[in-house]
Amino acid sequence: MTTPLHLTAVSLHRFKAAYELTDVPLGPFNVLIGRNGAGKSTLLEALQWIDTSVRQTVNVACDRYNGIRDLINHRYSAERPGFTLKTRLEAADGAFARYTCGIEQRDEVAVVALEELRIGAPAKPIGELLLWTEKDGARGTDRSRFPAPDRLALTRLDELLPPPKFSITGTDITTFWQNAVFLRLEPTDLARSAPLKRPSLAPLLDEVGATLPALIEELDSEGREELLEMLQSVLPDFRDIEVVRGGDVRAGTYALKENIVYKGKAGRKQFAIPAWMLSEGTRRMTAIFALLAHPTGPSLLCIEEVENGLDPVAVRKVLNHLKDASRRGVQVIVTTHSPWLLDDIDLADIQIVRRALGDTTYTRLQDDPASQISDPRVRPGGRYVHILED
Template identity: 25%
Template sequence: MKLEYLRLKNFRAFRDVEMKDIPRLAVLVGANGTGKSTLFQVFGFLRDAMRDNVHTALTRLGGSRGFAEVRSRDCAGDIEIELKFRQTEDSPRISYELHVAEENDRPVVTREVLKYRRGSKGQPWNFLNFSRGTGVAVTNEVDEVENEQDLRREEQTLKNQDILAIKGLAQFERFPAVVALGELIENWHVSDFHISKARPEPEFAHAEHLSTDGDNLALVIQFLFRKHRDVFDAILKKLSARIPGLAKVEAKTTEEGRVLLRFQDGSFQDPFLARHVSDGTIKMLAYLVLLHDPNPHPLLCIEEPENQLYPSLLAELAEEFRDYANRGGQVFVSTHSPDFLNATRLEDVFWLVKSAGYTAVQRAQDDPQIAACAKDGDLLGALWKEGLFPGADPRG
């Protein structure tokens, strides 16, 4: 998957912004409070709305105030989200647009449209068009239609006006375009990793993917060791090269049915349990597990990966993110680290600037001075520290 375009209106600090030609690795910088986390919340909001409903997604994001808290302050109108992306490089471009309002103290989906565009020219075709719980959806396979008049449309009514049509119809195989989008959104991974949750010994269970907070790290390590030994060995090799003295990592099941994550230092006979290992070791292991998932997520969002990690490791980590993206996924990363930024490319970097309460998104390659300096060989982290990103420094 590759997200090419994102437009937000009335979504928290983003009163009206758009990001065009988004790269596979998108790196966000900006002062605290400019909206880097909020941008990731957009993806989490869509995933939660897909899994549950819009009301639940708004409550998780805005608490008891829900819609009123999520909509940009002192603004009227709907919350609007528009995405344009491709599942593969050769597949049609997909446009998904969602508008949410509040009526009688309840959220309502006032507009939900899914469009596919064949080729690089011409008008896109509507495969789904819903408003307030009713609308039409196309039952054709996307690849089997050559002319718009051949589309077979079917009217449908959803159970509630706060349910996404892509959720309500994704359970029916006769709406393949909707099913494809629904599966894509459900598999987005917005990381909220907590080292404290990765340390305890979980009860034995099956886990193939790292959870958003990392509480199943030991279970995923065990799965990789048993089912994907080559992946496990690659992770251990990279981890050992970055953590001095580390010789072995294993997940061991106790008689009580708990899974212990153990780390072997080559200088000692007895291994250390996860609760006695450094934060940086746990975090680097979690990132390697996430980035070497045998069935990778189409989209990753990771905040400030530099925390707890030694600065010299950040360039290698940035390349791990790039490799993941080049294998077909896409990665959004926020950072405050010049060392991490030094390992990025000009076309990767966006910076967020807040003015009068609302955030604008700028792109490094569009700034003549930054672009010229980068062309001359200057590293982006150094340029950022020198104050060449206008508005990025909170001190002005």
């Protein structure tokens, strides 16, 4: 059985909008807000880059950005072209795993130049310094055991780690990334027919939502009931959800069944509404709720612009379900442009993202000086608007 882990801090050096972003604190539930181009997505994209590299290779992770060149922050540096990402994972007992990877651009491709993992516990010395670094091969695992220059050793921790001294194991770390999900849901992709079996290395749901039929197919009866209950909390007329197979039984889509007034003896009839007829917001909610109802569930769920396509009541309901999930162990990070949304969020869970002089900063709303001198009666959304106007 694996030990659940949570991200508690992330640092980025020369990655996209961030030149030097150090120890951004993260809790179970996190909302990032800022103006367009401030760098809200940069943090999520760094985490997704690690996730994709674990599943495939570092160059595949760079491909969605047209290669490594466009990932490197353009601010002047005497260092070789590249970037560094650092994460800290923690278990409930305080044991931690600090991971660092340094990626360099060489002949237009990405190469792993440094990779370190330190595992420790409170009030105890760090137990292991693992993996490798080109600068001092003796500090880590012999690179000859893992010769592929475009693969992270993070993908093979089970065979590289010695017997664990603390509660965190290599399996715990790889499981965290394998169960992470990053969403930029697209209405069109959410309505398409798709294979009903998820590829083995794929996340529970791809970022645009095209594999939603396969996700719903994986739910057992209890999971589908939970999905339906979450949908009914927003749209009470829905009575069922079904997977609809096409001409090829290996592919299909989904439909929601709704009670509508019907001229007949019963006065009502249940109709199946196919995915392509559902509203954009209903499709997005179905995807998010299906993830939360999955028996494995995401370890980390990141959603870009969570309010897109949702009416104000739906936004509040979705946030409540996401907060409930965070209390059950699903770590949640969402971005938003909506000050109104902040009024349902604790100050400690909100981070303001700013960009000035070519660099991005993250500040908790409760720590912002302008927020601290605000009238206590001013709600979080109002505080954020006042900060924008100053």
